[in-house]
Amino acid sequence: MKTSLKNIEHDYKNVEEYGFFVFNILESENPNPNISDLLKSNLLDKAYFFSKEQIEKWNQQWNEFFKPIPENGEVIEIYGPVLKEKISPLDFVELNYKEYVEKIENYISEWTKKGWTDLASELKKLHYYSKDKLSSENPEKRKFHFMDAENVEKSRQYEINWYEYFFTVISTLENSNRIIVMNFGND
Numbered sequence: 001m002k003t004s005l006k007n008i009e010h011d012y013k014n015v016e017e018y019g020f021f022v023f024n025i026l027e028s029e030n031p032n033p034n035i036s037d038l039l040k041s042n043l044l045d046k047a048y049f050f051s052k053e054q055i056e057k058w059n060q061q062w063n064e065f066f067k068p069i070p071e072n073g074e075v076i077e078i079y080g081p082v083l084k085e086k087i088s089p090l091d092f093v094e095l096n097y098k099e100y101v102e103k104i105e106n107y108i109s110e111w112t113k114k115g116w117t118d119l120a121s122e123l124k125k126l127h128y129y130s131k132d133k134l135s136s137e138n139p140e141k142r143k144f145h146f147m148d149a150e151n152v153e154k155s156r157q158y159e160i161n162w163y164e165y166f167f168t169v170i171s172t173l174e175n176s177n178r179i180i181v182m183n184f185g186n187d
Contacts, residue, residue: 003028003029003030003033003038003041004029004041005026005027005029005038005041005042005043005179006026007024007025007026008025008026008027009023009025011023011133013129015122015125015126017118019119019122019123019126019165019184020126020185020186020187021126021182021184022181022182022183023133023180023181023182024180024181024182025137025178025179025180026043026178026179026181027177027178027179028041028177028179031175031176032175032177033172033177034089034172035089035092035145035170035172036089038172038179043179043181082149082166087147091147091151092145092146092147092168093145093147094144095143095144095146096140096142097134097139097140097141097142098140099144100144100169101127101131103146104123104127104130104167105127107120107123107165108120108123108124108127119164119165119186122186123165123184127184130184133182134171134180137171137178137180138173141174142171142172142180143171143172143173144170144171145169145171145172146167146168146169147167147168148165148166148167149163149165149166149167149168150166163185163186163187164187165184165186166183166184166185166186166187167183168181168183169181169182169183169184
């Protein structure tokens with residue numbers, strides 16, 4: 001079942017050269033939406049990924065360099081490096097809050113061991129920022145659906161991947177229509 005969503009809060013944090021973090025709180029018309037229903041909705045639209053001002057600015061820049069896409073032209077929609085239409089509920093791992101925090105901390109630890117200290121340091125800052133944003137949203141009671149684009153089959157990714165990493169986290173709360181969507185990445 002497709003569910004309608006309303007954006008309540010949008011936050012975009014950019015760390016030059018090392019990553020970005022997007023945080024959205026959305027309200028669903030139905031309480032208890034599942035991941036499958038959410039993916040069928042407009043949850044992954046760019047309107048939730050970027051602010052209206054960012055989209056307008058980029059559209060203006062695009063129009064200065066390129067002709068408009070014809071009505072019958074094909075547009076490939078990607079979400080991070082993944083073809084949007086190919087994203088499946090099976091791409092997401094369901095975690096509780098503690099498991100979610102540990103998962104991000106494991107990436108930070110692994111990247112530090114590999115010598116990717118700048119990337120690890122910035123992800124750590126974004127992680128603390130995300131925990132702060134989540135603090136007022138009952139994180140201990142929420143489910144966190146986590147997708148690492150690196151684990152999505154290459155055949156379902158766009159042929160050119162310019163991301164060093166891209167994570168999507170969709171969080172739901174039982175008996176609530178508040179959905180949180182977070183994206184962490186570096187492109």
